[in-house]
Amino acid sequence: MEKDGKRDLPLESSGEACDSYNRYAEDFELCRQMNNNAVRLSIEWARIEPRQGTFDTKALDHYRKVLKSAQEKGLKTFVTLHHFTNPVWLAEMGGWLNFKTPSLFASFAKKSAEFLGEHCDTIATINEPQVYAAMSYIAGTWPPNKKSLLLSLIAQINLMRGHNLAYKKIKEMYKKPVGIVKNISWYEYSTYTFLDKFIAKILYFFNSDFFLKPISKNLDFIGLNYYFTNRVVKLKIRNPDNPVNDLGWWINYDGLYKVLMSLKKYNLPIYITENGLADSRDTQRTDFIKKMLTQVHAALSRGVKVKGYFYWSLLDNYEWHHGFWPRFGLIEVDRNDGLKRTPRKSFYDYAEICKNGTVK
Known part of the structure; x- marks a missing residue:
């Protein structure tokens, strides 16, 4: 069992997390109440491509609804394609240690862009690739729980290749900005x-x-x-x-x-x-x-x-190395009361900053 990285306790499952998959409209409305003009979110590779080469149109349709909902509320969409998680079938192939993975990721990126690109204002290919490589292949605290500088280097090279290939596939279809998110x-x-x-x-x-x-x-x-x-x-x-x-x-x-x-x-x-x-x-x-x-x-x-500037985060979220106890959110999520959202004082303070465009 994985351990909470700070308190040495068993790491809880993410489960439904904040359930933004279903409660996205509510969360986008909170963004608007905070005077935000953009929202950052990710899509899940495993939902879209549950088996290698098989793409789930229902999952793509769902994400299209999510992105359209954000845009209808006046929010620009900043969409991340890979935020730490991989499909099981990819993990069984060796994940980012497999030199075929960059091409497989580019294929997923292309399909996602075909279905969702018109509703993506800005696209990030990969979130924190070096954090992923370090935690998975040096610290050994994230799957596949390896401890090897060499494996981490291989993963980083493949993540670079994956970004480059995905970038080119997306740019063949859209002129929208494509980049990467780097910690x-x-x-x-x-x-x-x-x-x-x-x-x-x-x-x-x-x-x-x-x-x-x-x-x-x-x-x-x-x-x-x-x-x-x-x-x-x-x-x-x-x-x-x-x-x-x-x-x-x-x-x-x-x-x-x-x-x-x-x-x-x-x-x-x-x-x-x-x-x-x-x-x-x-x-x-x-x-x-x-x-x-x-x-x-x-x-x-x-x-x-x-x-x-995107503050992290809108909601109290699941931290990969710690679980739910660290509270980053401008909005409290009560896990004992149906994931009820309650804006904190800082939510209203930040709303004023966003409204006025100034810091006092």
Whole structure:
């Protein structure tokens, strides 16, 4: 049984999660009440292609209804094709270690674009490919629970190939922007020793440019997921104990600015696709959002092409490494009361920011 990554407890099943698969109209209405003009969501490969080469038109029709519902409420759709999960049949073939997988993913992307493309305003091929490769093939905490740097490298190469092939298939049909969503943390060094500085730069390179440079010709934008900064001290990661979120992650604001500035060299539009805080008491979230948006403004003033910001997340969600207990949502989801949605104070604070387009 998998363990909760922080509390060493059995990891609960995701089950129906927030049931947004069925309650999407309600959730889109909450987005509009929050004065959002776009929504980020994903589609599930296993639903659309339950068996290799067999595509489920009912599943595609459902996703078409979902996307149309969002657009009818005035929301631009930012659609992710792969968000960590794989069909069972693909896993049985070796998943992203199989060199056929990039072509299979491109086939899925093509079929999805054929059915859904007119209702996708922006498309991201893969969410956090290096997180997937690290957790599945280095840490061994996600399926298939392997621990091998070599296997992780193979998976990353195949994920790069999968993105490139999917990008080309989609662009053959649509001119809409297609990119990738990349999790990037900043790395500080607290001493001025050569080794600490060198390690921080190497870690950042492997966390960002190592993956982005090989696919940069097949990107219309970069989706950035930023959560925290790590600090290298005497050759080890040693982060301050305060301030931290409920998961113990160091809350560092200027790291977002530094990552954005480092991405400027790609000369591509950047969407901040995830930036959020696990804060069950909702005491830090509003301040967190305001300070992060201040960093975004600073990057914009320096010429970085930031085109959008998605707070993570709208709802209390299922975290892959922790289950349901971390509370990232602007909206509380009560799992003991039929998944009832209740906006938190930060929901209304963020709604004002979105309405006015300013941070006070």
